[in-house]
Amino acid sequence: xxxxxxxxxxxxxxxxxxxxxxxxxxxxxxxxxxxxxVRYDExxxxxxxxEQAEIQLIRGTLQTLFNKSGLHEKDICLALxxxxxxxxxxxxxxxxxxxxxxxxxxxxCATGIQSLLLSAVLVDSFQxxxxxxxxxxxxxxxxxxxxNPVEYGGPKPETAQNxxxxxxxxxxxxxxxxxxxxxxxxxxxxxxxxKNPNDMGSAMxxxxxxxxxxxxxxxxxxxxxxxxxxxxDLAKCGTPVFINxxxxxxxxxxxxxxxxxxxxxxxxxxxxxxxxxxGCCPVVTFGYLCDLLKHQKVKRVLVLATGxxxxxxxxxxxxxxxxxxxxxxxxxEAE
Numbered sequence: 001x002x003x004x005x006x007x008x009x010x011x012x013x014x015x016x017x018x019x020x021x022x023x024x025x026x027x028x029x030x031x032x033x034x035x036x037x038v039r040y041d042e043x044x045x046x047x048x049x050x051e052q053a054e055i056q057l058i059r060g061t062l063q064t065l066f067n068k069s070g071l072h073e074k075d076i077c078l079a080l081x082x083x084x085x086x087x088x089x090x091x092x093x094x095x096x097x098x099x100x101x102x103x104x105x106x107x108x109c110a111t112g113i114q115s116l117l118l119s120a121v122l123v124d125s126f127q128x129x130x131x132x133x134x135x136x137x138x139x140x141x142x143x144x145x146x147x148n149p150v151e152y153g154g155p156k157p158e159t160a161q162n163x164x165x166x167x168x169x170x171x172x173x174x175x176x177x178x179x180x181x182x183x184x185x186x187x188x189x190x191x192x193x194x195k196n197p198n199d200m201g202s203a204m205x206x207x208x209x210x211x212x213x214x215x216x217x218x219x220x221x222x223x224x225x226x227x228x229x230x231x232x233d234l235a236k237c238g239t240p241v242f243i244n245x246x247x248x249x250x251x252x253x254x255x256x257x258x259x260x261x262x263x264x265x266x267x268x269x270x271x272x273x274x275x276x277x278x279g280c281c282p283v284v285t286f287g288y289l290c291d292l293l294k295h296q297k298v299k300r301v302l303v304l305a306t307g308x309x310x311x312x313x314x315x316x317x318x319x320x321x322x323x324x325x326x327x328x329x330x331x332x333e334a335e
Contacts, residue, residue, distance in 0.1 A: 001124075004218025006211075007185040008117075010124040016179040016330070017130075017171045019286035020065035022057050024139070024165025027275075027283070030265045035287035036166075037064050043140065043165060051089060054138035057167040057279075058083075058094035065132065065169050073099045077128035080115035081169070082106045083136045084278050085145055090136060100132070108307030109204075109233050110187070111135040112168060112282030113326045117184040119172040120328070134169035134286070137277030146197075146312055161200060161235050161276035164264060168282025178294040178334035185215040185327040189309065193320045197310065200321075201238025201261070201273060204306035207323040208234060209245040211304055215327045216251070227298040229253050230289060232281035232305035232325070233261035235274025260284035281305040285330075293332040301330045 003009045021036045028039035038060050045053040045060075058081070066072065079098075082105035083090045095102045107114035112135035119131035142163040172181070190207035208231050216223060223229065223246075234242055239262065243254050260281045261274035285303050292298045306325045315321075 006188065006214050007183060007218035008121060009183045009219065010120055010181055012124045012126070013174055013176070014120045014123045014181045015173060015175060015177040016181060016290060017173045017175050017177045018065060018069040019168070019170045019290050020061045020068060021168045021283045021287040022061040022064070022166065023283055026269065027164055027166055027264055030269060032264055032284065032288045035291050036283060050138060050140035051085065054083065054085070054090035054136055054141050055094045057138060057165065058090055058136050059097065061167040061169050062094065062098065065171060069171050071130065071171070076100050076130050076132055078103065078122065079132040080105050080119055081132070081134050082111040082115065082278065084108070084142045090141070105135070107324060107326065108309055109276055109278050109280060110305040110307030110324055110326050111278045113232070113303055113305030113328050116170060116172065116328050117186060117326055120181045120184055123172050123174060129173060131172045132169055133172055134167065134282050135278040136167035137163050137279035138165050139163045142277060161233065161261060161273050162271035163277035164275045164280045164283070166277070166279035166283040168279060168286040170286050176333070178332060179290050180331045180333045182329040182331045183219055184329065185211055185218065187211040187325040189322045189324050191320050191322040195318065195320050197315050197321065199237055200276060200308045201234040201236070202241050203308055203321040204323040204325065205234055205238040205241035206245060208242050208304050208306050208325040211325040211327050212246065213249060213251065215302070223251050223253050223256070226256060226300045226302045228301045229257050230301060230303050231257070231259045233274070233276040234259050234306060235261035235276065237273045263288065289330065293330055294334050296332050296334045299332050303328050303330065
């Protein structure tokens with residue numbers, strides 16, 4: 001049911017029935033490595049090109065989801081998935097091997113949660129029974145898509161983030177499971193005037209703050225309703241900006257806030273400001289956060305995926321960076 005300006009409350013019991021995640025070697029060696037289903041030990045993942053490697057990330061994750069859920073292609077009403085490569089080539093080429101109705105999604109690094117939000121709306125309104133939602137990213141495909149060619153070897157400032165290698169998918173349905181999708185909020189585009197493409201975290205923080213405030217207002221909640229409020233990939237630079245914006249509005253989240261870009265890597269790993277990419281929030285959410293909910297280590301988690309809506313050409317034209325954040329609330333119903 002639509003509630004408030006930007007939100008939905010799902011009253012027909014929508015669940016994450018099953019999840020699947022795949023990551024590259026750096027992510028597998030990080031602090032959350034044990035929570036991922038498939039862990040590749042080399043970045044090509046047995047393929048000949050970086051694009052083929054990301055296709056394999058998605059393909060393998062989808063097959064893992066089918067294996068874990070026991071469902072087949074005929075059982076799926078729709079798949080919603082996206083990535084960061086031109087024309088969503090990895091997603092399109094991976095899903096061409098499966099006989100599934102498919103909608104390509106793009107919301108930059110917020111794509112995975114955007115897909116989850118739309119899946120929940122469809123299932124809650126009885127327009128679909130089983131929907132697959134998720135997103136992927138691969139360090140090398142994204143680096144040469146948005147920055148310099150990988151071979152160029154240009155130095156990065158400490159404010160930059162490392163695009164993760166990972167794909168995360170969730171199966172959304174009305175079949176009861178330990179993780180229920182309680183509500184969601186679609187973000188609006190927020191442009192704070194930031195023009196530095198090497199500091200995405202600071203650029204995205206105002207959008208994350210706006211979506212959180214709107215979510216709480218639409219649903220009549222206080223921030224302490226949630227045990228955890230987890231942003232997508234603000235990383236080290238964007239996290240304090242996010243917390244300070246909210247503090248100025250009288251909303252205190254520092255004690256319950258985490259960020260996927262900070263969680264996925266350890267301080268010892270050379271990742272500059274932290275992780276990012278369309279795969280970052282889905283693998284952390286569908287791997288680590290869903291595990292916490294399944295084992296009742298937390299009761300309620302709000303995931304705020306963030307995305308910077310830019311491309312290299314518009315940055316060369318000295319434009320500022322518009323950003324967005326979508327929120328999905330997950331609740332533990334584990335017995």
